[in-house]
Amino acid sequence: MSQTTTILAGDCTTRFETATTSDERIHRGRVVVLAKPDRTVLVHDRAGYQPVAWLTRPDSLTVEADDDGFAVTARDGDQRLSVRSHDAGEVVERPISAAGVPVGECPDPDCRAALVRAGGDVVCLGCGDAYGLPPGATVHDDDTCDDCGLPTMTVARGEKLRLCVDYACESLTEAVRGVLDRRFDCPDCGRDLRVREHRGRAFLGCDGYPDCETAFSVPSGTFAGECACGLPRFETATGVRCLDGTCERDRPAEPNVGP
Structure with a gap:
């Protein structure tokens, strides 16, 4: 379900402090304060997109409001952001969701x-x-x-x-199994490489496990021939690579530079 963000507006004093450096910045003006579900706090005045002050996902956030006004306090390590209204102001909550x-x-x-x-x-x-x-x-x-x-x-x-x-x-793993399972040999012992799954991600592991612990993550890409080591190469978003990301035979040869 959508979560809610708290929107506060009024004549406020905003104070941002860093204890370890004794740094303190104080602003006063009519501002809008956004307190997001992840505890991020943004204080905006009338100009531009840059907040007057903010804390991103602080360790703690407290929002208090009554008929006399509101107070927002956020703490993150040695940093503290506080906003205090000088009038009743306005406090509302509105649904908010991911945007994509x-x-x-x-x-x-x-x-x-x-x-x-x-x-x-x-x-x-x-x-x-x-x-x-x-x-x-x-x-x-x-x-x-x-x-x-x-x-x-x-x-x-x-x-x-x-x-x-x-x-x-x-299941993506089942689909990958139909493409890669037993298709290639383990470069260390010659047994089949099998498609397995760990934390929702498919990888190729030797059928001889635990005697042979050879395993490779499956890159995002399509087949691009065979590496000199015998494993497949993949065309990926960053170029062509061997299934074994550490394969020395897959690296370009060093130029032969004379003395």
Whole structure:
């Protein structure tokens, strides 16, 4: 669900202090104070986008208000931000959510709010459902999953895979298993490299584990031939690389510089 942000406005004294340096800055004026759900506090006056004072995700935040006015106090380590109103001012709470690129509509018939891509998630602005995206995923706002109605995504793991954004609906690990499982040999013992999963991410590990602990993370990219070491190479956003990110044979040869 959407969380709330507290908006306070009035004639205020704003004080920002740093104890270890005895630094103190004081401002007075009619300002707007935003207290966000992550405890971030921003104090704005009439000009520009730069706050008069702020603390980002402080350790503690206290907001007090009554008929006579309001007080906001935020502390983060040796820093302290306080705002005190000199009049009753105004205090309101409003819903707030993540903001991102629109990628569709929530399939829940009781919701139907917008879905957005915000950071590494697809988030519903109504019910608050969130779906974590794997690295390198491209979300399609013009295509939905036949089973659940959520958007689909394309993920490159050796091949380009088209999947639902909901891992519970379509498992990325299972899709990667269909592409990479037993396809390559362990460079240390010659046994099969198997697709396994750790904390929701697929990796290739030797079938001989625990006798052989060789393992490689699967990069975001498509096959780009074979490395001199025998492992596959991948075309990634930063260039072509071996499955083994430490492979010396995958590095360009040093120029032969004469004496």
